[in-house]
Amino acid sequence: MLLRLGLAVVPTSLPRVHPAPIPLLQRTRSCLSRRRALLLPLSLPLSSSSAATMSAQPPPAPPVARKNPRELVEHGDARVDDYYWLRDDSRSDPAVLAHLRAENDYTAALMADTKQLEDEIFAEIRGRIKEDDIDAPLRKGQYYYYERTLTGKEYAQHCRRLVPTDGPVTVHDVMPTGPDAPAEHIILDENVKAEGHDYYSIATFKVSPSGKLVAYAEDTKGDEIYTVFVIDAESGEYVGRPLKGITCDIEWAGDDNLVYITMDNILRPDKVWIHKLGSDQSDDICLYHEKDDTFSLGLHASESKKYLFVESGSKNTSFIFYLDISSQGKELVVLTPRVYGIDTTASHRGNHFYITRRSEEFYNSELVACPLDNVSETTVLLPHRESVKIQDVQLFENHIAVYERENGLPKVTVYRLPATGESVGQLHGGRAIDFVDPAYAVEPEPSQFNSNVVRYYYSSMRTPPSVFDYDMDTGVSILKKINTVLGGFDASNYVTERKWAAASDGTQIPMSILYRKDMVNLDGSDPMLLYGYGSYEICIDPTFRGSRFSLVDRGFIYVIAHIRGGGEMGRKWYEDGKLLKKKNTFTDFISCAEHLIENKYCTKEKLCINGRSAGGLLMGAVLNMRPDLFKAAVAGVPFVDVLTTMLDPTIPLTTAEWEEWGDPRKEEYYYYMKSYSPVDNVKAQQYPHILVTAGLNDPRVMYSEPAKFVARLRELKTDENLLLFKCELGAGHFSKSGRFEKLREDAFTYAFILKALGMTPGLEASSL
CATH class of the missing domain: 2.130.10.120 (Prolyl oligopeptidase, N-terminal domain)
Incomplete structure (x- = not known):
């Protein structure tokens, strides 16, 4: 199911997702591989003459999206959408592409004076990474399997070595290396496969039971529609023809069969198939077709590898079929019945x-x-x-x-x-x-x-x-x-804390906090970046992210607000932040910000906020509700046109997510969603500095949502603060695919935040 996540999970469906690691839940077996960085001194200030030259040049005028009013009527309520034309399902309309390029050019022009700083931050982030490295090898059968990365290379190699002995797996098991060890065999080099592609991602890499074959799922656009190839693990030669237009949920059913899932025209995983190697995809047998458009299919193998489980699930209900891999019939059998709730x-x-x-x-x-x-x-x-x-x-x-x-x-x-x-x-x-x-x-x-x-x-x-x-x-x-972690990183320099903030209804909201103990004052003078998500029962746990230290080592306090709508505090935590209780997500975040200010972790003038995807909805909502509370905001691939999107069942995710956000075809949900949908609530008021991002090929949040949000803000906001929009024209929900290319997004974001706070060398805040 596609969820509007950001890191997330591609299980039964793709959520509007954040990029943080997401637990490998059985019910949401992720087919996105989880890629797992002190800081150099700040750059030298620009010379006063250079800064004067930059500030003397008038900034370019921002792009103005043309208006083409379209009336949208539901429940007798008429809304006028002047920017509906920005939605182009084919993503090829010359006028739309011209507008997106104009926004990118404008953003590049206004961030030109921080390009040197961005490059230095990028070098810092990359400099913390050990580029030539291997994962912890996993012993399976007669081989150790692992991924290797190489210096300067964007992608991984998938490798294996023979196990020299047949003893049991123990905690002391170590893959032998050195001149006497079995030779390393490179099964697949993603760097070779990625040649000629602007975007390249392998989401699933599955070895057959015998170890002789490998099936992998490849995406070359970022639209999360995959092609699956089967190769000989030793020679790398292709076996049979590729399977096209499928999800990355694939499993072996013995050495001769693959089970996989395809999607309907709104990218809902709706059919599960079995493919016999050597046959044509058109001859594959459909094992099950889920016709209810609020349900989506997922697939995973049991740890014993004797059964495959096909789950059909919505946000509230799921039921399971099983396939006995050893059976000749290869038919699905009901394990748990379909019972609502x-x-x-x-x-x-x-x-x-x-x-x-x-x-x-x-x-x-x-x-x-x-x-x-x-x-x-x-x-x-x-x-x-x-x-x-x-x-x-x-x-x-x-x-x-x-x-x-x-x-x-x-x-x-x-x-x-x-x-x-x-x-x-x-x-x-x-x-x-x-x-x-x-x-x-x-x-x-x-x-x-x-x-x-x-x-x-x-x-x-x-x-x-x-x-x-x-x-x-x-x-x-x-x-x-x-x-x-290179660059002189020392974990003892940093403090992590767990604090609680009282929400407006008295609920205690947990927060995870990180700062460098020798660089913060905790007197209200410290800059802060506050991150939030709060949807889909996803837990945003306090994981390590090396790029953060480019802010933390500049004196920032980094905080994650574990707000309702997520799953951190149990199922009720989620249910208290969805449907007709969704506003708890937004007010929880505001309460966390106010608590941090009251307890002198920061001030309004130093508080920046960040959220991606469904977390981008959070950003849009709190910016409309309390623009005075924040200095700057970053909304990554934000789900901000909630009402229009959820009224349109032809858009990917809509039908599957009526149980998450509500079905606005019902009047109660319509007016509730209208009261917080960011695009519908932009008003004539002052907003903080804002950076919005998008991906042209994004299947979870259409690029037109953030584009419309920015157009509305440009039309109505009364301040002169930065409003920048950056759309990746060759990527999807998760930005660019290369491991170093991705770091550019962090570097650009941090440069924007530093610019908004007036912390860029040689540039005064007034120059904004």
Whole structure:
């Protein structure tokens, strides 16, 4: 399902997403790979003569979008959209492209005086990255698999080495290197595949059960419509013809068959197919067609690799089919029935399916098991708990690792399971994995089903991404890989805190805070960047992001507001920030900003805010509600034309998201959404400095939404502050595809923020 996310998740559907890492939930198995950087001194000031020359040149006039009024009527209410013409589904209208290029030219002209600073920030960010590196190798079958990056190269190589011995996987398992080690084999070099493409992304890389073949999903536009290729793992030669126009959800059903999902004309994943290698795609068999346009399909394999699970889900309901890979019939069988309000995910071990089940009564989920031969006979393993949300589970031959959330923080508890074939009962005596930071992120990593080792990813805002192997029998945890951060980075220089702000209704909102302890005063004089998201039950955990230190090492305080609409505090946290309670998301964010100001973390004059995608909706809403509270705002690929978009079922995501935002064809939702939709609430008032971004090929938030928002702001705002719009004409929701190209967006954003605060060398705030 496409969600309007930003990092996120492409499971059953693509949300309007942010770029932060998103947990690998069973129900939303991401097919976007998760890519996992002190600062050099500020640049020397420009000479006074150079600054004078720049300030003496009058700035160019901003682009003015022509008006072509279009009346939109619903429930007897007429809205006039002067900029509806900016929407072009083909993305080829010369007038639209000319306007977008004019906006890009205007932005480049007004940011020309910070180009040197942007380049230096880019060099800082890139300088923290160890460019030649490998992931923590994962042992599967007779090989270690891993990704390698090379100095100066934008993309990864997918590699493997033979395992020299046949012993069991343990936490002490290490891939041998050196002259006597088995030779490295490069299965696929993305740098070679990316040649000739402005955009290139491999979202899924799946090795067949025998290890002889590899299937990978390729996107060369950023529109998240994939082509799947199968290659021989040793020779790299193509096997059969590619599968075109599909999602990145693909799984092997034995060595001879692939199961995959296709989308309808609004990019809703609606059909699941099975493909026999060597045959033509037109001969593939459709296993299921989901005709309800509020539901979308997802696909994942059990950890045992014996079953595939097809989930059909909406925001409130999901049901599951399973496919027995060993069966000759290759037919889907119902595992959990379609019951409104019941949400299920599944996996398999031995003679039982394990099902996580959520309902209105069990809103934080319960874990049950049922026999393969009687799926209606369920045994509760972990009952529902009001204060603990079950977020994910990983099954092993003898253990289960349960990923939960309590009091807003992730936790992992490991239980030993009875021998296969024995009856199952409630889980008792679990062992919790300990974590040290006050605020942190933990996510499941791929692990080996037939081992006693669970692999997990850990980071905090000051702890670089780390991969650990945890022995579920002994409780021993071994660090397998920590990302090297160059440039003199020292985690002990930084402080992470967890604070709480009181919302307007008294609800306590958690915040994660990062700053450099020798560079902040905590007296209100420090600049701040406050980030928010608050949608889709997504948890924006405080992960490490190396680029942030280009602000933090300049004295910034960086804060994440974990506002309602997200999933940090459990299912009710999400439900209290959606539909007719969506405004809680916006007022929570405002309350966090006010709390930080009252407690002297910053002042209004030093407070900058940032959000992407659905977080861009947050930016638009709070800018309209409280423009006086912020100095500058960055709205990345923002979902800002909420009412018009959600009234149009021909736009990707609309039908699937009526359960998230509401269906404005119903009068109650129409007027509620109209009261906060950013495009509909721009008014004649002063706004802070604003940077808005978009991607021409974005399938989650159409480029026309931010374009219209900017046009409305230009028409109505009464200030002379910066209003810049930057549209990537060759990319989609996640900006450019190369690992260094992506860093340019951060560098540009930070240069804008520094310019807005008057912190650019040689430039005074008055020169804005």
